[in-house]
Amino acid sequence: xxxxxxxxxxxxxxxxxHEKEFIQAVDEVLKSxxxxxxKNPNFEATSLLERLVEPERIISFRxxxxxxxxxxxxxxxxxxxxxxxxxxxxGGLRFHPSVNQSIMKFLAFxxxxxxxxxxxxxxxxxxxxxxxxxxxxxxEIMRFCQSFMNELQRHIxxxxxxxxxxxxxxxxEIGYLFGQYRKIKNQYExxxxxxxxxxxxxxxxxxxxxxxxxxxxxxxxxxxxxLNLKDKITTISGSGNVAIYAAQKAVEYGAKVVAMxxxxxxxxxxxxxxxxEIKRLKEVERLRIKEYLTKHPNAKYMExxxxxxxxxxxxxxxxxxxxxxxxxxxxxxxxxxxxxxxxAVGEGANMxxxxxxxxxxxxxxxxxxxxxxxxxxxxxxxxxxxxxxxMRYSWSFEEVDEKLNEIMTxxxxxxxxxxxxxxxxxxxxxxxNIAGFKKVAHAMMAQGII
Ligand code: NDP
Ligand code: 2IT
Numbered sequence: 001x002x003x004x005x006x007x008x009x010x011x012x013x014x015x016x017x018h019e020k021e022f023i024q025a026v027d028e029v030l031k032s033x034x035x036x037x038x039k040n041p042n043f044e045a046t047s048l049l050e051r052l053v054e055p056e057r058i059i060s061f062r063x064x065x066x067x068x069x070x071x072x073x074x075x076x077x078x079x080x081x082x083x084x085x086x087x088x089x090x091g092g093l094r095f096h097p098s099v100n101q102s103i104m105k106f107l108a109f110x111x112x113x114x115x116x117x118x119x120x121x122x123x124x125x126x127x128x129x130x131x132x133x134x135x136x137x138x139x140e141i142m143r144f145c146q147s148f149m150n151e152l153q154r155h156i157x158x159x160x161x162x163x164x165x166x167x168x169x170x171x172x173e174i175g176y177l178f179g180q181y182r183k184i185k186n187q188y189e190x191x192x193x194x195x196x197x198x199x200x201x202x203x204x205x206x207x208x209x210x211x212x213x214x215x216x217x218x219x220x221x222x223x224x225x226x227l228n229l230k231d232k233i234t235t236i237s238g239s240g241n242v243a244i245y246a247a248q249k250a251v252e253y254g255a256k257v258v259a260m261x262x263x264x265x266x267x268x269x270x271x272x273x274x275x276x277e278i279k280r281l282k283e284v285e286r287l288r289i290k291e292y293l294t295k296h297p298n299a300k301y302m303e304x305x306x307x308x309x310x311x312x313x314x315x316x317x318x319x320x321x322x323x324x325x326x327x328x329x330x331x332x333x334x335x336x337x338x339x340x341x342x343x344a345v346g347e348g349a350n351m352x353x354x355x356x357x358x359x360x361x362x363x364x365x366x367x368x369x370x371x372x373x374x375x376x377x378x379x380x381x382x383x384x385x386x387x388x389x390x391m392r393y394s395w396s397f398e399e400v401d402e403k404l405n406e407i408m409t410x411x412x413x414x415x416x417x418x419x420x421x422x423x424x425x426x427x428x429x430x431x432x433n434i435a436g437f438k439k440v441a442h443a444m445m446a447q448g449i450i
Contacts, residue, residue, distance in 0.1 A: 001034045004037060005034040008030065008050055009027065009031075011050070012053050016102075016105075019102035019106075020102060021105075021326060022102045022109065024106065024354070025110055025351060026053055028351075028358075029109070029433050030049070032433035032437075036434055040441075042445065043441065043445075046445065047449075051444065052112075055080050055083075055108065056081050056083060056084055058078070058080050059078065059079045059080075060077070060101070061076075061151040061152075062077070063075040063076065063131065063144065063148050065140070076099075076129060077127070077129045078099070078127050079104075079127035079152060079155055079156070079163070080101075080107075080126050081108075081155075081161055082108035082123075082124045082126075085123060085444045086122065088122065088157075088160055089123045089160070089161040090115055090122035090124070090161075091108060091111040091125040091126040091164070092164045092165050092379075093126075093129075093163045093164070093165065094107070094126070094167045094169065095128055095129050095131045095144075095167070099128045099129055099131075104128060106326070110372055112436070112440055113432070113433060113436030113437060114375070115376075115383075116436040116440045117411050117414065117432065117439075118380040119411075120383040122162075125161055126166070127152070128168075128169070129144075129148060131148075133168045142176045145177050146176060146179075146180045148177070149176075149180035153180070153181050153184050156181075156192055156193075157192055158189055158386070158390075162191065162192060162193065162382070163177075164193065164379070167240070167325065169195075170241060170283075171197055171207070174193055174197075175197055177193060178196055178200065191390060194206065194382035195382065201385075202385065203382075203385035203394065203395070204397040204400050205381060205397050206382065206384075206385055207241065207245070208401075209245075209380070209382075209400075209404055210242045210245065210246075210378030211243065211246035211247070211348065212245055212249045212377060212404060213376065213380065214246045214323075214348045214375055214377065215246055215250050215252075217377075217411065218250075218319070218344065218346045218369055219253060221346075221369050221412055221428065222344060222367070227343065227344070228253070228254075229254055229255040231255070232254075233258055233318050234247075234250050234256060234257045234320070235259040235315050235317040235319075236320075236321045236348075237260075237266075237322045237324045237349075238261060238322070238349065239261060239278055240282065240323070242323040242348040242375065243260060243321070244275065244278060244283070246321050246323055247278070248275055250319070250321070251272070257272060257273050258270055259312050259317070260312070261289060261312040261324065262282075263324070264304060265290065265311055266302050266304075266310070266311045266312035267290070267292045267293070267296075268299060268315055269292075269298075271298075274292075274295070277292060277296070278292070309330075309333045309336060313329065313333045316340040317340065318342065318343050319345075320345045320346075321347075322352035323349050325349055326349065326351040327354050329352055330354045330356070331354065331357050333357065334353070334357035334358075334360040337366065338366060345361060345366055347368070347369055347370055347371035348374065350375065358429055362427050362429070367428075369428065370428055370432045372432050372433065373436075376407075377404050377407065377408055380407045380408075381400060384400055414432075415435060418431035418434050418435045419431035
């Protein structure tokens with residue numbers, strides 16, 4: 001690493017010492033882009049990296065709401081507006097008890113480069129709350145979303161900042177958030193949120209987009225290495241939005257998805273997972289994945305043990321798709337995957353692999369589709385939703401899906417070309433970071449010291 005990058009990284013560690021996820025995300029990016037930073041002395045002259053690692057704005061707020069027992073609950077809400085150089089801040093909202101400022105900042109930071117890779121005009125942001133949606137009634141979810149929006153509405157807008165879903169935020173939550181925004185503003189500003197229902201400005205294929213996009217990227221990456229998805233035994237960590245549609249598209253390409261999971265454990269069905277049942281359990285009934293066994297008594301359920309490798313990674317598979325949460329695959333798990341002969345890992349989740357695990361997998365020639373590139377299909381389709389909202393027009397499912405396919409193909413192309421230029425071999429993690437950074441850096445340089 002060059003001296004300037006090292007200096008900035010040391011300062012990030014010092015200033016944010018309690019934000020371990022944020023530090024991890026910055027470490028990964030800065031180490032990758034060091035060769036490019038070295039070639040551009042102007043970056044140091046304009047303190048570009050110091051500006052890059054400091055959010056333009058962080059908003060933190062109180063979210064009070066009344067539960068079904070009449071008790072007042074208080075949660076913490078966030079919106080991190082990290083970088084607006086190439087467009088309005090764009091990124092999801094996460095509702096999960098683990099949410100804190102470090103997690104918000106890591107997600108918003110990653111979003112900057114991911115959004116740049118899509119080729120669409122969107123800056124990087126993220127938000128959410130430590131609210132736990134599990135076990136809450138529909139009315140409680142609605143009251144929480146309304147209170148969250150009472151404050152968030154001051155800080156967002158279709159030309160300013162456009163939130164969407166992430167963990168714990170799907171179509172239902174976006175509906176309540178949009179309703180409250182509309183009521184407060186007394187305007188029909190469709191492009192202020194994405195992931196909306198189809199009846200009120202949503203885009204066809206947005207729900208499917210992250211998972212489908214992941215598989216389009218995997219297809220390109222495998223093809224570039226003379227491989228494909230056909231007959232590949234595939235396991236997926238998670239059973240939420242990204243996991244479900246990654247599974248659906250993988251099966252379309254001939255893969256055999258044999259395992260999926262939630263935070264409690266995983267199901268293994270050697271005949272191939274019944275996705276309609278997963279959709280019913282997770283999208284409609286909101287039940288635990290264990291319930292899969294009720295209709296499929298021959299499948300197996302393995303409960304996770306705290307502190308141990310999640311069970312889904314103990315199953316031998318050619319292709320592994322982490323689509324749950326950050327740091328799901330650590331070094332120990334990476335070793336297990338290599339031992340089991342895994343040929344490719346596709347990151348549907350954000351930062352699902354620790355830095356040591358990434359290095360180990362790449363060293364052992366496992367193809368790794370990095371999150372910023374591989375899961376960019378969701379936000380790319382969100383940007384297509386914004387376009388449709390501006391035009392007051394909607395494209396068909398096929399039109400959106402075709403654009404998504406093309407965007408993912410182009411993202412892989414950019415990774416491959418950058419990899420060639422910087423002699424990175426199959427290290428697509430580094431090439432995605434460089435390709436995304438290049439665009440943001442140029443936009444920031446052009447806009448002066450702001
Ligand atoms: P969902 O809330 O729909 O699903 C999350 C899934 O991950 C659930 O099955 C959940 O299980 C599981 N999970 C396991 N462990 C954890 C944990 N510690 N924390 C949270 N979830 C856990 O979320 P999405 O499918 O939307 O998101 C999955 C990942 O993909 C996240 O990393 C997200 O940032 C990323 N992503 C999402 C995009 C989108 O468009 N939605 C776009 C790009 C990336 P359980 O029910 O037990 O909690
Ligand atoms: O991590 C992500 O890219 C998302 N959660 C989707 C963000 C978006 O604005 O669609």
